[in-house]
Amino acid sequence: MKKVLVLGGGFAGVEAAIYLRKNEMDVTLVSDRDYFYIYPTSIWIPTGDVTREDVSVPLYDLARAHEFKLIIDPITRIEAAEKRVSLESGRVLDSYDYIVVAIGQGKIQMEGMKEHTLSICGAPEEATALYERLDALVQRGFGKIAMGFGGNSNDSSAVRGGPAFEVLFNVHNYLKKKGVRDTFELSFFAPMEKPGQKMGEKALVMMDKMFGMTNISKKVGSKITAFEADGISFEDGTKLESDLT
Incomplete structure (x- = not known):
């Protein structure tokens, strides 16, 4: 069974983990937070219609339901050629056949x-x-x-x-x-x-x-x-x- 490391606990990462498990792969997902945050419905948080908890799903629940492994630990380094990922805790993940990078994108930072x-x-x-x-x-x-x-x-x-x-x-x-x-x-x-x-x-x-x-x-x-x-x-x-x- 092929081993896949999925980096990121957002839409792309969770969807990838679920899809790969359906295709009978051994999947481990790494995220810096222990919940899946539903960004589209977060537009109601600023007006108090919902809370952050209302638009969050525990990743452990998703991992259990779809049978993928879960590691909650921020990623500090990705070495793609070596298929090696370092985590904030000091842990190194390097025993995977494939790595899926699904950590999203940042914003261009401007003054202030x-x-x-x-x-x-x-x-x-x-x-x-x-x-x-x-x-x-x-x-x-x-x-x-x-x-x-x-x-x-x-x-x-x-x-x-x-x-x-x-x-x-x-x-x-x-x-x-x-x-x-x-x-x-x-x-x-x-x-x-x-x-x-x-x-x-x-x-x-x-x-x-x-x-x-x-x-x-x-x-x-x-x-x-x-x-x-x-x-x-x-x-x-x-x-x-x-x-x-």
Whole structure:
């Protein structure tokens, strides 16, 4: 029986482990966290409709149900040619016929991004932090909130803009329910001229209508130069003020 090491406990990693087990391979999955996080439904965490626990499935339960082995230990080094993987604990895994790398991709880090932004597509803890920050602003009774997404000039496919639209409209509705929408400024930002263009021209027209109907301002078409404590600076010299980005 072939032995396969799957690196990553997200959608790609778990799906690979399940598929390979169905094909009667000896599978071990390595993840840095002990739960499978359902990112698509995490868009409801910032507004308090669900919690992080609601959108998480214990990896041990999945491993038991689909009969693959599980190691919870962050990966520190991958040596592909040698089929060797080193873990944070010091453990070395090197007795596998194949390695499946399914650890996802990171973001291009910009000035101030780590310090002054939160992402629904980042670590699961960030979604909870978004809820806490938003709740604090609601308790204050007013504020400026900016949400958006960027891209990668070296790979135009490496863009996940949908969640930004979803969370922004969710926040709009959340503020309406709380009776404070009129005291908040909501803004959408993106460096490209036509964010969401992959959805088609009709979708872009509809998106603009929705922004108008919900009184959400838009700042697009200029590269982001820095994220700051009080907003976002752009290459054209403008700044979008924000209490929460």
